Amino acid sequence: MNVPTMAEMMAQGKQPEVLFWVGCAGSYDDRAKKITRAFVKILNEAKVEFAVLGTEESCSGDPAKRAGNEFLFQMQAMTNIEILNAYEIKKIVTACPHCYNTLKNEYPQLGGKYEVVHHTELLQSLINEGRLKIEGGFFKGHRITFHDPCYLGRANDVYEAPRELLEKMEVELVEMNRCKSNGLCCGAGGAQMFKEAEKGNNEIFIERTNEALATKSTIIATGCPFCNTMITDGVKNANKENEVQVLDIAEMIVSANKL
Amino acid sequence: MHFIPNLLFALLLVVGVSIFVKNIQKIIRNIKLGKAIDRTDNTDKRWKNMLLVAIGQSKMVIRPLSGILHIIVYAGFIIINIEVIEILIDGLLGTHRIFRFAGTFYTVLIGSFEILAFLVFISVIIFWMRRMVVRLPRFWNKEMTSWPRNDALNILYFEMVLMSLFIIMNATDMAFQQLNSGNPISQFIAPLFSNFSVETHHFIERTAWWIHVIGIFIFLNYLYYSKHLHILLAFPNTYFADLNPKGQLDNLESVTNEVKLMMDPNANPYAAPADDASPSKFGASDVTDLNWIQLMNAYTCTECGRCTSVCPANITGKELSPRAIMMKTRDRMEEVGKIIDQKGSFENDGKQLLNDYITPEELWACTSCNACVEACPVNINPLSIIIDMRRFLVMEQSAAPQELNVMMTNIENNGAPWQYSQMDRLNWKDE
Numbered sequence: 001m002n003v004p005t006m007a008e009m010m011a012q013g014k015q016p017e018v019l020f021w022v023g024c025a026g027s028y029d030d031r032a033k034k035i036t037r038a039f040v041k042i043l044n045e046a047k048v049e050f051a052v053l054g055t056e057e058s059c060s061g062d063p064a065k066r067a068g069n070e071f072l073f074q075m076q077a078m079t080n081i082e083i084l085n086a087y088e089i090k091k092i093v094t095a096c097p098h099c100y101n102t103l104k105n106e107y108p109q110l111g112g113k114y115e116v117v118h119h120t121e122l123l124q125s126l127i128n129e130g131r132l133k134i135e136g137g138f139f140k141g142h143r144i145t146f147h148d149p150c151y152l153g154r155a156n157d158v159y160e161a162p163r164e165l166l167e168k169m170e171v172e173l174v175e176m177n178r179c180k181s182n183g184l185c186c187g188a189g190g191a192q193m194f195k196e197a198e199k200g201n202n203e204i205f206i207e208r209t210n211e212a213l214a215t216k217s218t219i220i221a222t223g224c225p226f227c228n229t230m231i232t233d234g235v236k237n238a239n240k241e242n243e244v245q246v247l248d249i250a251e252m253i254v255s256a257n258k259l
Numbered sequence: 260m261h262f263i264p265n266l267l268f269a270l271l272l273v274v275g276v277s278i279f280v281k282n283i284q285k286i287i288r289n290i291k292l293g294k295a296i297d298r299t300d301n302t303d304k305r306w307k308n309m310l311l312v313a314i315g316q317s318k319m320v321i322r323p324l325s326g327i328l329h330i331i332v333y334a335g336f337i338i339i340n341i342e343v344i345e346i347l348i349d350g351l352l353g354t355h356r357i358f359r360f361a362g363t364f365y366t367v368l369i370g371s372f373e374i375l376a377f378l379v380f381i382s383v384i385i386f387w388m389r390r391m392v393v394r395l396p397r398f399w400n401k402e403m404t405s406w407p408r409n410d411a412l413n414i415l416y417f418e419m420v421l422m423s424l425f426i427i428m429n430a431t432d433m434a435f436q437q438l439n440s441g442n443p444i445s446q447f448i449a450p451l452f453s454n455f456s457v458e459t460h461h462f463i464e465r466t467a468w469w470i471h472v473i474g475i476f477i478f479l480n481y482l483y484y485s486k487h488l489h490i491l492l493a494f495p496n497t498y499f500a501d502l503n504p505k506g507q508l509d510n511l512e513s514v515t516n517e518v519k520l521m522m523d524p525n526a527n528p529y530a531a532p533a534d535d536a537s538p539s540k541f542g543a544s545d546v547t548d549l550n551w552i553q554l555m556n557a558y559t560c561t562e563c564g565r566c567t568s569v570c571p572a573n574i575t576g577k578e579l580s581p582r583a584i585m586m587k588t589r590d591r592m593e594e595v596g597k598i599i600d601q602k603g604s605f606e607n608d609g610k611q612l613l614n615d616y617i618t619p620e621e622l623w624a625c626t627s628c629n630a631c632v633e634a635c636p637v638n639i640n641p642l643s644i645i646i647d648m649r650r651f652l653v654m655e656q657s658a659a660p661q662e663l664n665v666m667m668t669n670i671e672n673n674g675a676p677w678q679y680s681q682m683d684r685l686n687w688k689d690e
Contacts, residue, residue: 003688022684024675033687054685058674066627067663068542068649070511072670074518105507110515150628155506178569181633185571190627194666194676198624201576208571
């Protein structure tokens, strides 16, 4: 798999058109790594000159900030910004809405000013520029619902890019009752991913997954590694893992284009 | 002695308005207990926001039924209040319907007030039924204890009574009825009084007029104690709302200074910090640690519960309710205000917003999903208060849940929330 690092690029005196910020989930989580690899396959297919930071990447600081640890967040942010600025990065793409939000909105005041896009946004623009074509066929007629990640949707008002990609795959998109700006959280945000939920009478991921299952979709699509984990757990909880798949949009494109 | 009613009216006006002004001053003083925050930028965008969200009610109609009913009540409230101008002049000068010289224009105006008053009356009845008959869950949540529930009902009763009095006043005004114009609603009420004498008519008309006037003054001064303050504060609240993307949290400047110092190899660690370099406290444990916009948010909240009804934590039975966060912030702010009233300045009363009002359990239940922020019809931001209080728990008290401490230690040690080596970051490439 062709994955150049910034250090390698620099050694060759090259500057990539976009830096792929993999994020912690995308780097370490077994499920999320598949999404990372799928996205790289598409980037290579579309001949996008990209690079990753590799071992120079570090947590964006999002979970620390949302847990209230502003010190740790800013230390992470400033360390990352130092590296990004040293490489003169202009544009960043990431498949994690949490990294996306933090890099895009919270880094600029600390000196990190980049054009930051979510992978679904980049894929959409590649299609618009004619550099990528999505094949219909594979998912044609499949009932599919899309779960809006909070940090992509409400947090940054990106609702259409993932849906347009799904449309290109000719799926039958079925919206949940709570969708887009009214979408229900998967339960992972605000550092909840890393702790037990507080006491209640239901789990958020079960509440959300049941809503997705009620659409009778065979695939629950999303664009966030954490949402993916939560909803996959929800599907297992409902004993539907043999009937319903939880997939990232990038993985679906890889299947559709048989990459 | 015929000027006694005028004097009485003037007295009522002076007393009513001066108590109101005094209370407004208290509200402003309490809001100013908050820390400074600059929201003077982007005036165009801010005016537009206010125009759209507060005046245009754009976020109310996302729920169409309550949204449209609310617009009727809101429009009725503003438009019918034009009538109050006439009431003021009549009351002070002892005149009767002084604007009547405007002829058709006047009757058209009064006629439209009557129709609006009728529509408001119907809407308020439906509102009452939503609370008391349909019992929508968001009006019966845990934080909706007796006072918040009664407060809401009181407002509805006020509206019902004021609207009825306005119609009765018109219906028993024989001269006005004889014009037979501008009385689209009261003409149907007037026959109810047809057996009464002219004097009785006059008496009822005057009584309704006076109770109406007194009612308005009582309502004006009820605001201070009520959730109904939103009719005033929705405007500044939407104007000063956060214009950044909802996902963007503020970066604490005091922390930035310290982190920069830490990361600067040339910094002198023994240098005395500048006087204003570090704040007394990171994050918020009491209302005085919040900024004034967060405190204004608390006064603006009308406890509709739209935030709580979309909160994933609340939906799944957790302690957290974003509405309760706002209500508790206001309760504490008013408590601090009372101490200032009594003692001249704030003295430690052994209480604070954290623990005595808002528990860590509530704060740790939040997923920071912004559903509450999105849902609020007047752009209140409960999330910003939750985050500021988490900051206090973590940075001042190291009181994060254990698993979060593990997560943060991992980030510190190996640059990821899990315990993986940073050297393994690119392993996915070859798997």
